[in-house]
Amino acid sequence: MPVAEKKTEASKKFIPYEPAPGEEYMNEKQLAHFRQMLLDWKMDLMEEVDRTVRHLQEDANNYADPADRATQEEGFSLELRTRDRERKLLKKINETIDNIDDDDYGFCEACGVEIGIRRLEARPTATLCVDCKTLAELKEKQLGG
Numbered sequence: 001m002p003v004a005e006k007k008t009e010a011s012k013k014f015i016p017y018e019p020a021p022g023e024e025y026m027n028e029k030q031l032a033h034f035r036q037m038l039l040d041w042k043m044d045l046m047e048e049v050d051r052t053v054r055h056l057q058e059d060a061n062n063y064a065d066p067a068d069r070a071t072q073e074e075g076f077s078l079e080l081r082t083r084d085r086e087r088k089l090l091k092k093i094n095e096t097i098d099n100i101d102d103d104d105y106g107f108c109e110a111c112g113v114e115i116g117i118r119r120l121e122a123r124p125t126a127t128l129c130v131d132c133k134t135l136a137e138l139k140e141k142q143l144g145g
Helices: 028-059 066-101 117-122 130-144
Strands: none
Touching: 028 066, 028 117
């Protein structure tokens, strides 16, 4: 099934937030918008977990042919690694929802400036502004390379 068809209703109904002229940054409406985005994303991930569990239970066969068995095990392994990444993402989503609840969302953790509505819509769990993220990536590249 194509990726576009796999999206749930929650992810299909995304509507970008359009701030009113002079609207205060991270007001109640904006926070509610991002909270709903995160909750929808979380629900999508939880549905994927349920599908994985069903898939692993229903498709677990004991193939006689070692090549078939290896192919199945590799597929299961890939799916489980994907779910592990999503588990880490769920943790980050929950932390971000907590930040919204604590009224500590939308501002860069490094310098304190506004992260920006469009950046947060693209990556709702972002904790750094574009400039600080770019600097962090450059430092990481220099230390790792």
